[in-house]
Amino acid sequence: xxxxxxxxxxxxxxxxxxxxxxxxxxxxxxxxxxxxxxxxxxxxxxxxxxxxxxxxxxxxxxxxxxxxxxxxxxxxxxxxxxxxxxxxxxxxxxxxxxxxxxxxxxxxxxxxxxxxxxxxxxxxxxxxxxxxxxxxxxxxxxxxxxxxxxxxx
Numbered sequence: 001x002x003x004x005x006x007x008x009x010x011x012x013x014x015x016x017x018x019x020x021x022x023x024x025x026x027x028x029x030x031x032x033x034x035x036x037x038x039x040x041x042x043x044x045x046x047x048x049x050x051x052x053x054x055x056x057x058x059x060x061x062x063x064x065x066x067x068x069x070x071x072x073x074x075x076x077x078x079x080x081x082x083x084x085x086x087x088x089x090x091x092x093x094x095x096x097x098x099x100x101x102x103x104x105x106x107x108x109x110x111x112x113x114x115x116x117x118x119x120x121x122x123x124x125x126x127x128x129x130x131x132x133x134x135x136x137x138x139x140x141x142x143x144x145x146x147x148x149x150x151x152x153x
Contacts, residue, residue, distance in 0.1 A: 002118055003146035005077035010034065011138045012080040015099070020057075020088045024048060024065060027078060027101045036103070037071045043103065046071070057090030061133070062123045066102040066116060068109075075104040075111065077119075079141055081132070098123065098132055122148055 012030060017023040024047045025040075032040035046067045050056065057063045063086075078101040085095030100119050104112045122128050128148050135141045 001115060002077065002122070002149045003142060005075060005115070006079055006142060006145055010076070010078050011141055012078065013135075013138065013141075015080050015082045015086075017082075018084065018086065020051070020063075020086060021048070023063075023080070023082070023086055023088070023099060024051070027065065027080060027099070030078060030080075031072075031076065031101075031103070036076045039071050042071045043067070043069060047101075051089075055089040055091065057088035057096050058120065058123070059090050059092035059094065060123065060129060061085070061090075061094055061097045062100070062129065063088045063090065063096040063098070064100050064102065064116070064119060064123075066100075068104050068106045068112060070106050072103050072105050075102070075108060075115065077102050077115070079132075079145075081135075098129065118149060121150070 017026045028040040028044040031037045046069045050067050056065045080099040082097050085097050088096040131144050
């Protein structure tokens, strides 16, 4: 399921932003540019509000910014990678290099929770994180996710 959401053109292999706010803004704009949403400012505001509740920097150099919002009609996932690392107030205090932006409509619940759990499971695997950090192409990222996910097709 994750690999189906994570199509090749839904990846950013070299984020430009250097701080958490900038990353969330860049990801929100990417959602707009790809036609997922009509209002990037609303998504950005929603993601920033979510960050105020608790950081989505889950540790191990990974952040999982996510939100349910009415600005989207269906589930979307963007993988992004920072070359330099970003301070995202992570639970372990380490910089974030791997970002999984996951958004869905407010009415979506069961599938949303399943996918969040699967992403969390995947990034706990050291070899998955290591190979994602070393990945050079969108095809590499797509293959790594597909080979390691457990959700059914």
